[in-house]
Amino acid sequence: MKFLADGMLGKLTRWLRMLGCDVKYYNDLEDEELIKIAKEENRVLLTRDVQLYKRAITEYAQVYLVKCSTETERLTEVAQQFNLNLEIDVNNSRCPKCNAKLESVSKDKVIDKVPKATLRFFNDYWFCSDCGQVYWQGSHWQKIKQKLNEAKGLRKN
Numbered sequence: 835m836k837f838l839a840d841g842m843l844g845k846l847t848r849w850l851r852m853l854g855c856d857v858k859y860y861n862d863l864e865d866e867e868l869i870k871i872a873k874e875e876n877r878v879l880l881t882r883d884v885q886l887y888k889r890a891i892t893e894y895a896q897v898y899l900v901k902c903s904t905e906t907e908r909l910t911e912v913a914q915q916f917n918l919n920l921e922i923d924v925n926n927s928r929c930p931k932c933n934a935k936l937e938s939v940s941k942d943k944v945i946d947k948v949p950k951a952t953l954r955f956f957n958d959y960w961f962c963s964d965c966g967q968v969y970w971q972g973s974h975w976q977k978i979k980q981k982l983n984e985a986k987g988l989r990k991n
Contacts, residue, residue, distance in 0.1 A: 835916055838877040840868055840886060843900060846908050848930035852922050852978070853913075857933060869895045880912065906981060910988040920982050920989070924960055924969070934964035944968045 839847045841861030850857045858877065860868065865886045872879040872895045879890050879897040890897035902911045913920050927936050939961045941953060947968045948959070960969040 835918070836875065836877045838868060838872045838875070838879045840879070840881045840883060842882045843880055843908070845905050846880070846900070846912065849905070849909050849981075850912065850918075851928040851930045851933055853918055853920070854923065854926040854928060855918065856928065859933070865889055869893050872896060878916070906984045907988060909981075910985040913985065914989055920986050922978065922982065924958075924971070927960070929962035929965060929967055931967055932962060932965040934962050936960040936962055936969065939968075 835855050837850060837855055837857040839857055839859045844859060844861065847857045847859040858871065858875075865883075868879060868886065869890050871877065872890065873893070877896070879886075879895055880900055881887055881890075881897065882900050884899065887897055887899040898912070898915060900908050900911060902908045909920070912918065924936065925938060928934060929936055937960065939959050941957055941959060944959045944961065945953065947966075948970070952970065952972065956970045956972065958970060961967075962969075
């Protein structure tokens, strides 16, 4: 699934990327530019802007109006609408920062990129070759899993 998120959905963009979705995000483009990209790249435009939503419909772009107000509710709403699995498979995840595919790398490839204590406690790492960010399942991982479980709990059957 390919998405394009407008400037109001930066946090949702990061979550969707972690789930493996290809999500382009812009917070500085005009409405007509967003619609043009969505159409040219066959992406679903995600927005909370009712005017942008209506305009995209009239221009025959794929668009979805995100209605919920909290991040967890938005994640649940979009996951339900597009039948997305609320589980992270790090081998399919995309970089939350830049949207590139992550690659699994050995510990020796990140020695100079992560704190020494991290190297002692963790063996699995993922690297973004586009922006250089390194990821691992550190202490923040529990919060990520908790948020996904909350989103699953909100899901309607």
